[in-house]
Amino acid sequence: MEFFQRQTYPYAVPRQATYAKKGMIATSQPLAAQAGLEILKNGGNAIDAAIATAACLTVVEPTSNGIGGDAFALVWTKGKLHGLNASGKSPKHISVEAVKGLGYEEMPKYGWIPVTVPGAPGAWGELSKKFGKLSLQEVLKPAIQYANEGFPVSPTLSKFWKKAYEVYEQQLTHEMFQEWCTTFAPKGRAPAAGEIWHSPNHGKTLQEIADSYGESFYRGELAERIHQFSKESGGFLTKDDLASYHPEWVDPIQVNYRGYSIWEIPPNGQGIIALQALNILDGFHFDEKDHVETYHKQIEAMKLAFADGEKHVSEPLFMKHAVRDLLSKEYGALRRGLIGDYALQPEAGEPALSGTVYLATADQEGNMVSFIQSNYMGFGSGLVVPGTGIALQNRGHNFSMDPSHVNVLAGGKRTYHTIIPGFMTKDNQPVGPFGVMGGFMQPQGHVQVIMNTIDFQMNPQAALDAPRWQWLKDKQIEVENRFPHHIALELGEKGHHIQVQLEPNSFGSGQIIWRNPATGVLVGGTESRTDGTIATW
Template sequence: PDLASVLQDIGRNGINGFYRGEVGATIVAAIKRRDGFITARDMASPSSQWVEPVGMQYRDVTVLELPPPTQGLTALALLTRLQRLPPAELAAGPGLIAAYRAARDAAYGLRDRLISDPDFAPVPAEPFLDPDAAVTADSVGPDGGDTVYLCAADEHGNLVSLIQSVAYDFGSGIVAEGTGILLQNRGCYFKLDPAHVNRLEPRKRTMHTLIPALAMKDGRPWALFGSMGGDGQPQLHTQVLINLVDHGLDPQEAVARPRFRIRAGGQTVGVEATYPGAAELARKDASVQLLPQAHHTLGHAHAIVLDSHAVWRAGADPRSDGSVETVP
């Protein structure tokens, strides 16, 4: 009922009622009671940006991701390195996992060394798109989280690839009393090292993991895709895209195929038990952990693809509680 009341208030008073009215004051009070620093002035001055995506050519499609401070360049860095392999070597199996481990180390190293708020420091795209560029960096982040991805397309050509999140499971774990609103903790990705590019600073946006994606073919939108999964989202994006582009799968099969995820830090690999060769790989390699089917760290990927007959086809991940819906 508290959240319903807030939604009704937004319906009556719009955005100003939320940020500058009673709801905003309640959120500020909840944070201050816990020794936080947010003020009414902070709440009253939100801002959004309309930005150009970052992109690259992968086979015959152009892949578009969100720019910094998101980790979109990390997904492109993975694709840049995997694109050097012929499609036959991208078949599911131990060989693909080995290729991903090497590509992941390079891509995430660049991410953790270079990506932050571009309003505070420029973020060069060139190293991410150079298959030979590499740095060393510690990559540590949550395996889970509270994220939802969705996509939509209509007969007029309007497309939406959308992701939203409160970061960790249940975010900060704090609900602003009387609002039903769960407060996020996205700031956990900031670094406390004063020399780090992503150091904590006032009014700064941290590097974050949220990356809804889109792909173009022949200059027209061709696919929408994305997944929850925190740090693992670039790995999930690229596995779905390889299924679509290199293996020619329809979107439902592309998001449902067994997959793997190299965990934060790169020291272990979680592999779905039904993935080809998973059991043998786990016996030979102690760093490989077999995961039950539909394990949450493997993401909930969804996709919409324009087929050769100009018909939109969609796929919803069976690991999730999501679904494909046609709305008249």
């Protein structure tokens, strides 16, 4: 496996991969990574470290996730890969008719309408009970401490916080949004870089979650607070919706790509889109020196996979086509045959019937975790439950209002979900966790880092640092400002409408940890486009 050593890529920032033996935590915020490492050193395993890091991220990176968000996890332990779907359902009494009755023709971004049952606290409790070594009280200690004592805001975090505040100040004028301002803009503005921000209410809520293993959030005092806030401000969410929620253990789905198994969480997540694209690309040969042809085929495969995802993917109960049909080699070959020398307008096929945080952890026992958590669109719905610090997600914004659409809004239904953790194995042995957060960039990032790893033998850091592209719609493609200009021009000649995006964070934020099967040595990469860091032992 050359990608454990190879350091270079022609258009990459020259950074080195990180190596360790006893443990590794890779995520987007240094304090959260250190929290996970602290748990490892205190006798916890990779699962404990993942929970600690995730909880800490709700405090030290609230612009991307919160207690009131969803989570997904892929966990390798004792020779098996486990999948956890901790996304929540819509309120039982919401409907297209009810939302239209309130004057909306499309799902709004903010307020109670797009709020679904949060799954993240349930994920922490479930992972701790099933696989953890330490108590949840001990695992959440670092997050609780940062919430109570505060931490200095980083420059990247400050930038996104300021952007969110400017939007919310203009658009969220109803009194139900006041608690967001009280919690996240206590001085009437977003905190500046280097300024200490703390949230004692957040700390109290985390302690309540720790003491009850998440039960209070769904069937206790915290659930009652959420219910009362919803009832008083016109929300659909009730304590019955919360009480009926439980995270779901699922069988991960996979495709074989050049001898490696690439794993994702099954729908309602969009990981199937990354797998479809890889399934299409598996039939091509890629020359390391022919960058234009590589990018062209990647983009075309991604467009076809997204077209299928938009039409076919929802909660499995509502899907017309089974996952096995969408990921079959025969269907992949059929879609591959549509790719030519010129950019196509993507359309969904018909197979035969039959604003997010990501973290990766590993320990010396062989446990590895791929974990992703999000409120969606930054802070989410703009709603914070009074006295708790719980920022509620707006994941329901992805529901369709079209009654004929597979992802149409309905009560008690999970929506199409953007957040996806990834994992790679070979010959039934773990290679490791990977992920790229960032809305609809995520499956595109998964495809790019996996191909960088397998096809071009890059180590984790080089695979992440390589210039990225993303498909927007139709033939519109965004590329990073350091994307090679001559390649962008040649892609334009193939019919792609290329735009240069100056904001590097538009292309996702990724983390990778691979394990050398011969030595057990861990090698990791972290995101250079944000405050990415790796804590090692």
